[in-house]
Amino acid sequence: MIFHSLDFIAFFLVTLAAYWALPLRAQNVLLVVASYLFYGWVHPWWPVLLFATTFVDYWSARRMTEGPPKGGPSQENTGTDSREGPALAGPQQSRRKAWLWISIVSNLGLLGFYKYFGFFAGNIAAAGAALGWHVPDVTLRVLLPAGISFYTFQSMSYTIDVYRGHAPARTRFIDIAAFVSFFPHLVAGPIMRATNLLPQVERPRQFSAAAARDATVLIVWGFFKKLVIADNVGVIANKVFALESPDFFVLWAGVFAFAIQIYADFSAYTDIARGVAKWYGFDLIRNFDHPYLATGPVDFWRRWNISLSTWFRDYVYIPLGGSRRGPWRNAANIMITFLVSGFWHGASWNYVIWGAYHGLLLVIARLVPRSAKREGGWLFRVAGMFALTSVGWLIFRETELNQLWRELRLSPVASTALGRDSGLYLFLLAGLYSVPLWVHDLWAEFGGPSLVGAVDAEEAEVHWPRVAMQAVMCGLMMAALLTLRSSSSLNFIYFAF
């Protein structure tokens, strides 16, 4: 089921009404049933995979923390900070590690089978052909289940946290099932940690009108970003990337449009997810913090897809040694982390190159002296980082490597007058649609009172001027949704990952 459908709105209203009429335990059961229904709406076999992931990780975590041998440490006192797992007796530790590996292998195996099988089979066949061997190119005709990259990572983080002693293993399967399948963020994140979301699943929740109010603003803002901004500029990007030999200016106008599209699209999903979750009494983390106002690569990754970048930081970069083992090892760790992150996005070489590109930017940024980073003024640094990010988006969007190489070598000198004018037109059109996004981000960046989302949902007094402003904004956004919604309704981009 997709958010921008009347099916979903009906589903949301019915589920919500039932949800607040039930006690906690029944609420969690309802959430699981609703989430499986949401996920299996179009493809009824997808929930089977979701259940398999949930069951394996639930069971692995339980087995990991089963009572220690006589005289061993108790389950509750099994270490907290150690990255290598709590200090346990040899056999106990081996068993924990074995169950951790069962969880990791099953999650990555599922992901690998559905997402990467074709990629590896195709590349092995191509490599074989290059060597003169005939290797059959086996193609799986199976649809990639939406959100599989997100929920396997979220579920896996639970078993890793249990292994590390950061979270206790849960005994109630329904709570783990609700944690893994919680439908608002199931398909495109944000990826929540067990330490954050599981306690929310387990504790009693109360309906809050103030939270619902701010949730509504978030949802309307999310729909506006998706249907008015992302889908309209997405049409421009799609047209440009359908060209065989685009002009330099047309190409970069298309890249600009794609930069707006992917941010508006992905952050829209997050905002709708956060808003919907709030109506159910849950708080999901912010996934974007005005990323196009970043002043450098490190700053960018603190603001873009925060839940995924912190996941890779905590479960890949830091276990590799982070920055603790010298500058060379640190550079290698950054590159490995970003290569894996790029590959996570899709089974295609352009994503790997995109990851490598961002890894390289970060490595170079670490070499630049701190004083030099502050030169040039804020606007210059923001524009510079946006330009670097846009080069990355070209790599990300262009799946044909030959075409990518040709496009990277395009020269403005070879451009025609029509190419220049067309590029300017497309750039201005994408810019026009994205004005609300820039205004919002600049407003928030410079400390304006938040008009979208909760700042003080539980404050005793209602701040009426802000509410009035929000009501007018929601009305205007709704009017724009009705009149400017793109006739080409595109899927959320991150559904593909």
Next chain:
Amino acid sequence: MTGRVLSLAAILAGTLFLPLGLRAINGALPGAAVRDSYLPSVETPRPREPFDREAANAVREVQPQFVVIGDSMAGIRIDPLQLSRLTRTRVIGLYQQGSPVAYWYLAFKNLVVNNDLESVRGAIFFFRDDQLTTQVQVAPGSLDRVALDREPELDRLLAAERLGAFSGVHRAARVAYQFDRTRLWLEPLINRAPAGSPELLQAINTEVFALDKLRKFEAADLAAATDAALDLPASVERSLLPEIIRLAAQANIRTAFIRVQRRPTADGPPPQSAALKKYADDLKIYLIAHGAYYADDWGDPDEPLSLYADGDHLTADGRVRYTQRFAEKHAQFFQ
């Protein structure tokens, strides 16, 4: 507590009621005369082109015995005058480039079946692959010239296809907010604003994004994209095909459905997936069972690549050869 609930109500009220201002904006702006749509379930009142009475009169004057209906696939294959000579019958072509099945249906209904024609014996529809049962959506205004004041069958079908179980909600929203009318002037305004001149927009559409500037689709991608929709039993009842057949039977008009061959490769006919082949087989069975004549050009050795100009279109010489061969091959239909 009351304040919080009121603040929530204020947000919901702003979201739902402020857009009603679109009605006032629409009313205040000068514009073309607005008429009720012939598709009231999916469109609000809007300016429309009138039904083409001249075309209807012209068809009536000719009193054709056979009509050929379709988009450029038909137009680029059949020369009606040549076919008339070859079959010794009166043949006319009702062609509209890029038209959907809904256009063919309305042209057949309003220009042929309900146009006081006494001598029509047959209607021949040309289509690509799954076009007859999957192409239901229509752009606003694209059917104006062949639509009467009310088109209830098409309206019902489009409402079911486009709006699903919630067509009533959509209809209520359209009536309440009148957003279609705002969209008619606002969207072009935004799209034109950065261009400066209409010539630039024209050049962007016809030169920068011209068909021959686009990347070639890979056959595999195309097949994968289409295969999911290739389910005749599931799609036929949601299409206009049964209505076309019913109308024809009612008017005692024979129908022929010709599946055109897509552009072949140098080595032979274009590849078609197993799903497409099954769909074509099912369609053939369905049409023959309903008394229609069916022919499939796929794999016809008389349609080599040399007959094609661009895409699935034939050359001018190819059109002459195709028409001639068509008259010979399907002579029985013209008896």
